[in-house]
Amino acid sequence: MANDKQEKRKLTAAEKKKNLPESSKKQKKSPAAEPGGCFFVGEPVPAATARERWPERFENQKGGKNESSAGKCDEEEEFLQARCHYSQAQVDDVVYNLNDDAYIKGEEGMPDYIGRIVELFKATNNKFYFTARWFFKAEDTVIKDQSSFHDPRRIFLSNLTNVNLLDCIVSKISIERVSPNVDLDRKEMTIPRCDFYYDMSYSPEYSTFANLPTDNTRASSETTSTISSELVTDGSEDSSSDRESEKSEMKLLDLYSGCGAMSTGLCHGANIAGVNLVTRWAVDLNEFACQSLKKNHPETEVRNEKAEDFLLLIKEWEKLCKRFSLLGNAKLHSRSSNAILDEDDEVLVEEAKTPPGEFEVGKLVGICFGDPNEMGTQGLNFKVRWKGYGPSDDTWEPIDGLSKCEEKICDFVSNGYRSNILPLPGDVDVICGGPPCQGISGFNRFRNYKAPLEDPKNRQMVAFMDIVEYLKPKFVLMENVVDILKFAGGHLGRYALCRLVCMNYQARLGMMAAGCYGLPQFRMRVFLWGAQPTEKLPPYPLPTHDVVSRGNSASEFEQNMVAYDKDKQCNLEKVLLLGDAISDLPPVTNDECRDEMPYDKAPTTDFQRYIRSFKRDFDDCGDSSRKKSLQKAILYDHRPLCLNDDDYQRVCQIPKRKGANFRDLPGVVFGADKKVQWDPNVERVYLPSGKPLVPDYAMSFVRGTSPKPFGRLWYDETVATVVTRAEPHNQVILHPEQDRVLTIRENARLQGFPDSYKYIQVGNAVAVPVARGLGYVLGQAIKGICGSEPLIQLPQSFPFCLGRICDTKGAAVIRQTPTD
Secondary structure, eight states: OGGGEEEEOOOOOHHHHTTGGGGGGOOOOSOOOSOOOOOEEEEOOOOHHHHHOOGGGOOOOSBBBBOSSSTTTTTBBBBOOEEESSSSSEEETTEEEETTTEEOSSSSSOOOEEEEEEEEETTSSOEEEEEEEEEEEEETTGGGGGGGOOOEEEEEEEEEEEEEEGGGGGOOOOEEOOOHHHHHHHHHHOOSSSSSSEEEEEEGGGGGGOOOOOOOOOTTTGGGHHHHHSSSSOOTTTSSSSSSSTTEEEEEEEETTSHHHHHHHHHHHHHHHHHHEEEEEESSSSSSHHHHHHHHTTEEEEESSSSHHHHHHHHHHHHHHHHHTTTTGGGOOOOOTTOOOTTTTTOOOOOOOTTTTSEEEEEEEEEEEEOOTSOOOOOOEEEETTOOOOOOGGGEEEEEGGOHHHHHHHHHHHHHHHHHOOOTTTEEEEEEEEOGGGGOOTTTTOOOOGGGGSSSGGGGHHHHHHHHHHHSSEEEEEEGGGGGTGOOOOOOOOHHHHHHHTHHHHHHEEEEEEGSSSOOOOOOOEEEEEOOSSOOOOOOOOOBBOOOOOOOOGGGGGGGOOOOEEOOOOOBOOOOOHHHTTTTOOOTTTTOOOOOEOOOOOOSHHHHHTTTSSSTTTGGOGGGGGGGGSSSEEOOOOOOOOOOOOHHHHHTTSSSSSSSOGGGGTEEETTSSSEEEEEEEEOOBTTTTBBBBHHHHHGGGGGGTTOOTTTEEOOOBBBBBOOOOOOTTEEEEEOOOSBBBBHHHHHHHTEEEEEEEETTTTTTTOHHHHHHHHHHHHHHHHHHHOSSSSSOOOOOOGOOEEEEEEEEESEEEEEEOOOO
């Protein structure tokens, strides 16, 4: 039962039509096509020239349907063959030339639309026509109701065209092309006097906003046959293709990092592509997730705090750096993770003497913004190491209380600046993260459908974009659940896309299923790319594996699903199943408590060999000092969430067969209405605790229609989605043959974490193979060698690559490394 979503179907005529402005969906009708005020001017274009520029107008089409590039947006349109073409036309006493911009009649009662005249011709039916290439206002794009953020003069050039009668031209308008600029104030100064301006292209395919070419020429020779060439993202002198990306370090900030799956995969994938991407900073509110990330990536500056507080902190940090004249200081310009302040780096600061009876500040060892002492006051705080005391006596002190410690503050800030403990605007190359949007959860009975961003549980989306706006990274990658495209008409997804485009970022939105990249888990997620105008906009990696479908995408965004076209031949690896991932792991019981244990059998699948590869592939992104601890085959965290006595007794009675669940317990029948019911002929069974064997919540879950409570997985199945807390009450999470839920390690494998990755919270993590594929295409974009297409095929054997070499041109060549 291979997933047919794996093969991306081509858009139907109706869908292509849906992506056009309303005025372009059908030919406008008028009383007469050739009245005195609507006609062509001058001599026709020479026949040979016209046939060369518009060949489809002269082809002898069978069946009478329009299959030309000019009319393909509506396959039901009558195909229009031309008698002759013209370079000028007059409508209502105004002369229009090819490539002039004009208002085009909208539907009755609707605003006029905006188009560029790219063809003028008299058809064989003796009527006069023009082909319009459409501009999109922000509200006409996928952004829709979020368009209020945009300058109303800003429009986007598309490659969509269609044919209209000549008298549909309303009036000439002035549209200027301007160069995109990350500095919005500077860009505003470059906009000339005009009705509208454009600096990006828009394509409904993957909701893409992208660079236009650097050539600003609008020659009269522009035709519909050259549409696609203008939409190619330019990799000009300003692109990063000339960087020595393999030598220089690219810095990544992981927001809402969890245990670091997204950044780990991105860095590994970028490394395969020949780019040295390193997670320099990570931020998460979950203390245990931060501990996991730091344990596995000690080189990363991990901060356990709210994203909003982190934003306020880095703003204060920039002020401190300016206060001590660090920004632009040539002596302090060289910054690295191991730098310290030289003894001769003098800063003239007068230190006040500490009065008798007061504690003396030894040094400052930390900084945060918030209320670490829970005093009800937010502000900038330093962690103080008191003179004569150890780390256990450190305290957080507000900066206002350290007025006599100017020199200590200066020392801390100077050293912190040199060692990059916090990012400044321009320091970050890549920001990635998955801002939680708990306000759209189906478990939230008070969801705000009308204004989702007013729900505090959804404000992290705003915080994420605010951090991007402040730090201005070169690339952005945001991940989230598909519900951001479903809930409230996709309000949150549209908001995220809109914010990036408003900040002058190129943007592209796609949906990817984890199972398509070598995991026995479906797990559909949304990924939003952003790239500054000076960079290449990264594509999405095409699937490497077939997959069993376990969910639906948002219908309006179905064309954003990352998949192959149906009519394109693709050689995908076979579906990965649960048994492929966990069959080599030793049996454990419900009360297993060992953190470490030996393997009891050899791996039997490529996936198992890869996942047990002693971190060979992850060492490129981590700390080499840990290599010694990876030389022996130790299995970490192969223990389950320990069930309470009642749940354990319930699990023990679930049959060990495919599809078994609570419905197999005594006293439950499956009715004709496809709902569970109590069997009137069976007396209800109770546990020794006095609680029922079949709990009421299992019978009422999803109104009695769901088989998930106490469901048992099977080896030839895939998991829908790995969850944060592996409880059996409302999900299929039981081991096929053992009376327990899946272990931490089993869940980690389903997410693609190597067995050497310890102490992890995997439920909210991005699947590592997906992040690795995205990291590879990011590396291609950083090097400036990817094209303008939204999809790219990964190298052969990419799913389980364990090393890489580079060819003479710097392109990555995947190398399969055998393991025991």
